[in-house]
Amino acid sequence: MKAVFILRHGGPGAVEFGELPDPAPGPGEVLLRVKAASMNRLDLYTRAGLRGAKASDGAFPHVLGGDCAGVVERLGEGAEGLAEGDRVVVNPLLSLKPAPQMLGTSRQGSHAELATVPAANAVRLPENVSFEQAAALPTVFLPAWSALIEHAQLRRDETALVISASSGVGTAAIQVAKGVAGARCIAATSSGPKARAARELGVDYAINYEAEDLAARVREITYGQGVDVVLDPTGARLFDAAFASMRPGGRYGVCGVTSGYKAGLHLGQLFSKRLRLFGVYMGSTSLLEEIVRAVSRGLIRPVVHKTLPLSEARAAHEEMERSEHFGKFVLTVEG
Ligand SMILES: NC(=O)c1ccc[n+]([C@@H]2O[C@H](COP(=O)([O-])OP(=O)(O)OC[C@H]3O[C@@H](n4cnc5c(N)ncnc54)[C@H](OP(=O)(O)O)[C@@H]3O)[C@@H](O)[C@H]2O)c1
Incomplete structure (x- = not known):
């Protein structure tokens, strides 16, 4: 072969x-x-x-x-x-x-x-x-769906922040947040053209984190409330800003560390805002069946x-x- x-x-x-x-x-x-x-x-x-x-x-x-x-x-x-x-x-x-x-x-x-x-x-x-x-589909939609739907239980009336929107996982997470949960979605990415592509994909707001202060911009977009759920495939680089961007009761899912393994964790925010931090790794074959059904029905692509x-x-x-x-x-x- x-x-x-x-x-x-x-x-x-x-x-x-x-x-x-x-x-x-x-x-x-x-x-x-x-x-x-x-x-x-x-x-x-x-x-x-x-x-x-x-x-x-x-x-x-x-x-x-x-x-x-x-x-x-x-x-x-x-x-x-x-x-x-x-x-x-x-x-x-x-x-x-x-x-x-x-x-x-x-x-x-x-x-x-x-x-x-x-x-x-x-x-x-x-x-x-x-x-x-x-x-x-498999390696990007399994962790994205597992994090946003199975673990974080993202709802229609909530806002998700997707870090590194242009990555395979990021593009899957945007689809899941919008097409499956029906939630509001903010995407963070590293350039103007990528931010435009994220808007074309359907995100409500795209932030160029190389040009803007991520936490300040999220605060502005959410009228100071913060986001309900974060999906983070890249780890160290944006962790502090994204973690600080969560509202009380927020859920933070990590599925990758492209920019580095180590990050600070503000323990005060963790307990006083009753936040949840979790990791996901891939997902089950029955979840892949569900993902394929969602593609077949036109909910995600x-x-x-x-x-x-x-x-x-x-x-x-x-x-x-x-x-x-x-x-x-x-x-x-x-x-
Ligand atoms: N846990 C799991 O089940 C699972 C499954 C799949 C992938 N992953 C992990 O998730 C991450 C994304 O995977 P992928 O296949 O979607 O990756 P990919 O398409 O290669 O992602 C590349 C993008 O990551 C962002 N990025 C941020 N910091 C970076 C850095 N220091 N160097 C290079 N790129 C950087 C950039 O996006 P922006 O410009 O938009 O920021 C870049 O365009 C990887 O770390 C991977 O190992 C985990």
Whole structure:
């Protein structure tokens, strides 16, 4: 099969595209003919071997990539609930014993013509959801939905603040806040063009945090009240300002630390405003089913920055490193 892989950890130049042996499905697994895949920050960390994301415990060549959608080609022994020819999308967080595995990081990935995944992680796609749309969903919509809806229980009459609105997770969180919760949404991002793109996506207010004081601007927009819920995929850089922007009873969800792991925590605000701080990591396969249904009903849609053929994955790694994108990179697979 053709695949995107690395022979060592490194920069975008370490990304190879070429021929590797076809994988075979193990017990309970299916062999998937991948039609589309998408990129996440985790793919950059895995390629570089950063932040604990070591490829397949050091076994090379390592096929990169988690998010994918395609057609079930073959069932492994005992694989249930799917049939050959089914169109599916995959939850890349595999609940396996003795430890969960992340497709494309702790095991061989899906940026390839073929991939093996547990049948239990595949969700059937309705006809009106394309492979490209589906592949852009799992790793960004699972934490966004899990944080905003399952944990924070964001309501219609509330306001959410989405940090780093242009990230894959940020664009998903905006969709969930507006399309699923029906809440008011303020987005924070790092440039004027990205702020304009966030407004076009439907946010009520977009703040360029490089040009404006985030906490002061949120206070102004909310008439001094603050926001009810924060979704933060980037951590250190804006944590203090975003945490200070919450109103009493606010809920603060962290799902990433792109800008750094360590932040101060104002314990006085935490207890006196009765705030809740929580973390989320991905989500269940039944939640992915709900997300697919929401796309099928037109409540949410993945935001795709650029679509490239699988053979150009290295260019996608290079461009994603520059962080000038708004939304997701999708890789399509021929044949
Ligand atoms: N917990 C989970 O389940 C989960 C799932 C998916 C991703 N994540 C994490 O969430 C974060 C976002 O993932 P993603 O795939 O959506 O990322 P992405 O699309 O690559 O996000 C890039 C954006 O992050 C923002 N950013 C803020 N500080 C940055 C910095 N120091 N360097 C680079 N970018 C910075 C910028 O957006 P603005 O210009 O708009 O600020 C940038 O354009 C990552 O840390 C990832 O590991 C966690």
